[in-house]
Amino acid sequence: MSFKPVILWTDALVYFLVAAMIVFAWYVRRNEHLLAPWRRVSHSASGMASLTVLIFFVIIGLLDTVHLRPAVENNSSGAAETAYSVEVLSLFDVIATPLRTQVEKTYSAPFAVYLYARETVELPGGGQTREFPRLKYGGAHLKDPEAQLFADIIGKAIAGASLGLFLWGLIVVMLSLVLARRSGESVPSVLSAIRHGATAVSWKTISVTLALILMLFGAALTLCGNYHILGTDKVGQDVFYQSLKSIRTGLVIGTLTTLMMLPFALLLGITAGYFRGWADDVIQYLYTTLSSIPGVLLIAAAVLMTQVYMETHPELFDTVAMRADLRLLFLCIILGVTSWTGLCRLLRGETLKLREMEYIQAAHAFGVSHWRILSRHILPNVMHIVLITTVMDFSGLVLAEAVLSYVGVGVDPSTISFGTMINAARLEMAREPMVWWALFAAFSFMFALVLSANLFADAVQNAFDPRVKTLSARTGALRRKIRKEGPVAKPAATGAEDSFSS
Amino acid sequence: MSPVLRINNLETILHTEAMPVRAVDGLTLQIMRGETFALLGESGCGKSMTALSVMRLLPDAGEIIGGSVRLGEEDLLLLPETAMRSIRGKRISMIFQEPMLSLNPVMTVADQIGEVLQRHFNLHGGVARKRIQEILDQVGIPDPSRRMEEYPFQFSGGMKQRMMIAMALAGEPELLIADEPTTALDVTIQAQVLDLMRSLQQRDGMTILLITHDLGVAAEIAHRVGIMYAGEIVETAPRDEFFRGPAHPYSRKLLASLPGRDRRRQGLRLAAISGNVPPLSREFSGCRFADRCDHAWELCHEVAPGWTSLAGEQQVRCHLFNQNPGSRVPQRQFEDKRLDPAVQAKGSSDKPDSGVRPPDAESQVSNLLTVTDLKVYFPIHKGLIKHVAGYIKAVDGVSLEICRGKTLALVGESGCGKTTVGKGILQLIPTTGGSVRYDGLELVGLERSRLRKLRAELQLIFQDPYSSLNPRMRIVDVIEEGMNALNVEDESEAGRVERASGTRRKKVDTLLESVGLPPETKWRYPHEFSGGQRQRIAIARALAVNPKLIVCDEPTSALDVSVQAQILNLLRELQNTLGLAYLFITHNISVVEYLADEVAVMYLGRIVERGAVDEVLTSPRHPYTQALLSAVPVIEPASKREVIHLHGDLPSPANPPSGCHFHPRCPHVMPVCREVYPGTSTFSSMHMAHCYLYPQQQDTACVEAQAQAQA
DSSP states (O other): OOEEEEOOHHHHHHHHHHHHHHHHHHHHHHOHHHHHHHHHHHHOHHHHHHHHHHHHHHHHHHHTTOEEEEEEOOOSOOOSOOEEOSSOEEHHHHHTHHHHHOOOSSOBOTTOSBOSSOEEEEOTTSOEEEEOOBOSSTTTTOSSHHHHHHHHHHHHHHHHHHHHHHHHHHHHHHHHHHHHHHHTOOHHHHHHHHHTTOSSSOHHHHHHHHHHHHHHHHHHHHHHTTSOTTOBOTTOOBHHHHHHHHHHHHHHHHHHHHHHHHHHHHHHHHHHHHHOHHHHHHHHHHHHHHHHSOHHHHHHHHHHHHHHHHHHOGGGOSSHHHHHHHHHHHHHHHHHHHHHHHHHHHHHHHHHHHTTSHHHHHHHHTTOOHHHIIIIIIHHHHHHHHHHHHHHHHHHHHHHHHHHHHHTOSSOTTSOOHHHHHHHHHHHHTSSSOOOHHHHHHHHHHHHHHHHHHHHHHHHHHHHOTTHHHHTHHHHHHHHHHHTTSOOOOOOSOHHHHSOOO | OOEEEEEEEEEEEEOOSSSOEEEEEEEEEEEETTOEEEEEOOTTSSHHHHHHHHHTOOOTTEEEEEEEEEETTEEGGGSOHHHHHTTBTTTEEEEOSOHHHHSOTTSOHHHHHHHHHHHHHOOOHHHHHHHHHHHHHHTTOSSHHHHTTSOGGGSOHHHHHHHHHHHHHHTOOSEEEEESTTTTSOHHHHHHHHHHHHHHHHHHOOEEEEEESOHHHHHHHOSEEEEEETTEEEEEEEHHHHHHOOOSHHHHHHHHTSOOHHHHHTTOOOOOOSSOOOOTTSOOOSOTTGGGOSSOOHHHHHSOOOOEEOSTTOEEOOGGGOOSGGGHHHHHHHHHHHHOHHHHHHHHSSOOOSSSOOOOHHHHHOEEEEEEEEEEEEEEEETTTTEEEEEEEEEEEEEEEEETTOEEEEEOOTTSSHHHHHHHHTTSSOOSEEEEEETTEEOTTOOHHHHHHHGGGEEEEOSOTTTSSOTTSOHHHHHHHHHHHHTOOTTOOTTOHHHHHHHHHHHHHHHHHHTTOOGGGGGSOGGGSOHHHHHHHHHHHHHTTOOSEEEEESTTTTSOHHHHHHHHHHHHHHHHHHOOEEEEEESOHHHHHHHOSEEEEEETTEEEEEEEHHHHHHSOOSHHHHHHHHHSOOOOSSOOOOOOOOOSOOOOTTSOOSSSTTGGGOTTOOGGGGTSOOOOEESSSSOEEOOTTSOOOOOHHHHHHHHHHHO
């Protein structure tokens, strides 16, 4: 099948972000002292478990970012020129074609074979009854749903899970092969080291998490071909598909908004704190003014203006997807512009504290330039605040998107996002009988995403703080009770203290 | 006399991630009624943990795992927490180190003391108020009925510590634990507080457990001392016997590491104890001091020594004094050494350096740095539009000269503007007036780019080794930063960057070696080092740009005595080999005696007395210098001197007293002192002071001033 690749604005920025991260990773790998804290991250069990989950989300998000326009059969004219569909699909859409196309009439519950609403059906004899009709796709292969349904679901789930388990086994074997080659040990000894958690990188946690994800995902994949495992929404679209599609929107809003906000917050915050004087006054007045305007109002005004502009200039956009995408990007920009004040204020305060530190004065005494002091001394010492704030904001931004969609100034209605899903669920919750699955799906996916991001950021922050080792006495006190069973033969970490002297 | 406190074999551990730290390991001591027992030791040896164990106020990670603490007949470790609460503040009280942090800023003094009275005596209302007035009167707070309604911020540092003592006394305790009660205070205030504690004890017969690292303070008020090392007491003795003849090698080294004039006269290095206090997470076999001890032999590394009684009440934990045959020979050697203090001092110091420094004819003439009438004012902003309502005159006309390769010590209490002088000279803060000439070149008003070139010549070492190194930079980056910024190596021309960075690395290695650190350490981060090692790194950083003058801003005041000796030795060595000049800012007189060539005494932004170190310290002329010197606690029991008590605190530099700044506290105040600032009185070619007690130099300004005063 031929296709034409499409790069939307947000796609380009996401690619840029991915490229930047690859360059950063390459740079870190070459510098031993930068690598050391990341190694400490890899020793943290919770950090690696959440990273595994995050990678799963990111893979789906990235698949959903590669956009293309498939060719349509052009049978009317035999011209050499192929025409492309106006519908922009992502790689993920192509993979999930059955999910996307198997659309029911309206609501149906998870694993249901009947519709959730009564319909008047013409009886073969001529009369009419109101009943729950069979679904077009959900469980359509079953002859006698009442008897077969349960056994069929269990059977398929087990088959899928074992497929996932098989895949997991393959991955673990490959991993231990790689590890064995790198360390020069035999494969069984590496495997037993992983099983006992004796490796430096907590491979045990990673493989357990991976096993759970793969089993769950394997079962879900086998089931979703024949059932709507999370039900369908008002227009009969599969909720599972929607949830997976929402991941990209959430990631884009969370990351791109941060990308938009960071330059403002970092530059202005540090400048204000470091230079004091009139620069400080100007920046303070700026953010005080900005934060005293109701944020929603500002965002609504900006979004509505762009919306009007887009509607009056339809010729700028080839496809609907392009329009929706530009609106998403503007939302990110506007959220970024309005949300830098909090971080800026924090950074200003921290910089005010740092500029009085003696090492900054020592740098002054060396005649180090202002720019270098800012980048070498101040920036690394406020980075932990940036990291914590951006991750905390990540969940807040995903939620802000939901709130804005409620007001009607959020993402384009054609964009599937957690916000639009939750917004739709507002009406469904008031319905009798209640439709709970859309909200449930959005909630659980968002929860998993935000929780793993938070846990990972926590691990990163712990690993990067040089002082954290001395502060963790209390966790040590808890751990000692567990360790008491086995003999501890760890040398005390006192290298610097007694190895040399005057 | 019955013992008030008996601690028997106390063992306290702190749970940490890697291994439990044995903060207190088998500590036994007794304190008699009406006695002051000083627990002496370096930081990290478990002094404070002992105090907290007695109070049962250990942090969460701490746990008492053995022993007993008896107060009178009661074992405190067996009491339930509720009973313990009625003992704290009533039978045992505690004074903490930092008075600014131990008082609640939003409660009045009366409320805070009243809390104790209400809890332990059930006193309320008028009765309580009367009692509070009484207590405040006891600790020497003037006008207690008015001041008791004030908040802690309205009191000065010394007054706050008095307030802490008042709170501790409110419960009429049998035992007062004072945890470094004067460490945060200035010498003159320290003398006031120690005096107060001594007189209170004499009156009430209170028992005091004094925890300190300052041998001078212990010598001043203790009856008995216990030396603590690595979680255990290694020596106990009555004060006089201890300071006359310390027995344990550690105690002797500790005393020998104190800087002083005598050591400098003999041209001796200070007896620095090599290494650091061993981490207490380690398992010890044998004597804990063995690794750092000069007298250690095999037995010391294998068997932990028991207590040996010496003459009198002196007890020591060392194999040298053990009466078993295996240790005979070393003991005799040791006894020999002990007889002759001069030999002992020589033996414990590595080698005498070049003695009295050779007079350098050339350096005598040229002044490296000349500061004339330096003024640094900080504006006080007020009101909505921040108009300038006045100035804090932090430095108000300071003049000084430093010769090549010499050390000028700037002495004064905190808040007198010493540090500001240092920063003003380095042009790190804008100066208001005066001139700073370095090698004949005026630094004030020099544009940034030209000043940058001069930065390499003038460097700075800070007080706090913890905040002077960026925690996120490796040592190599810290040291290279200055070199990169100032482009130190001349041969590093463009196009040879690669080679230059290689030589730079080599330079970092040699620098680290010259300050006594192995070169491998350059890949580490600052938090992996102890305080003394960090200070060495800070020195290496300053040396990296080949400076001629280093401003040392209290470089040893955050360090232990033995580490301080290491750093002072290092600074002297560097001065001898590299010909550095130091502006040494300090409040520690004994460091001045050891290191300085000249002294300038500062009071409230002005230098009141200046001269060669021997002249000023042996025959101080200005009343402030006299009081300052007399307030320094001394160890030699023979040299008891009359402490000149200064009343009150340093006035605010925003509103200095008229005339001589010192007149409100001066014991010799005359009417003329209140009117005009005194001119210069010269006593010798270098020695001069500003005081009306001495004939004034007849310069015109002064004559006019006197004429005004008489009119």
